[in-house]
Amino acid sequence: MEQLGQGCITTEKDVDSLVFDWGTIHMLCEEKVTGAKSISFGTVVLQPGKGHIRHNHPDADEIIFFVSGEGDQMVDDNPPVRCKAGACVWVPKAVYHSTINRGEGELHLVVAYIPAGSEQALRQDPNVQIIPAGQL
Numbered sequence: 001m002e003q004l005g006q007g008c009i010t011t012e013k014d015v016d017s018l019v020f021d022w023g024t025i026h027m028l029c030e031e032k033v034t035g036a037k038s039i040s041f042g043t044v045v046l047q048p049g050k051g052h053i054r055h056n057h058p059d060a061d062e063i064i065f066f067v068s069g070e071g072d073q074m075v076d077d078n079p080p081v082r083c084k085a086g087a088c089v090w091v092p093k094a095v096y097h098s099t100i101n102r103g104e105g106e107l108h109l110v111v112a113y114i115p116a117g118s119e120q121a122l123r124q125d126p127n128v129q130i131i132p133a134g135q136l
Contacts, residue, residue, distance in 0.1 A: 023047050028042050046109070062118070064110075070085075
């Protein structure tokens, strides 16, 4: 991590890897890493045919940006919509949603929680393997 006055620059090498059977998350901006409380931000890689099943964030909005690959995005229990690179999904606070990789390769996403904090549930998931920064 490189400090820039009150800001900073982080890379995946600077943060823990949150590894699940469905993929990997790197929270590049969260209070634990940067001190940010107003937003958290990270990268997600979903493996083919896998994804983050129906869930919600009671205290935060979520933005999901599709970087590469394609997947089915469900929001508010509506039928899933096929999304590809360039799609941006806004999930309001407490709304149920899921993201499933429907492509042949990895699905790369960027996610943000506003306000920060909802990402902590990922660390408490009994199925997560947390690999400390720099060890993946």
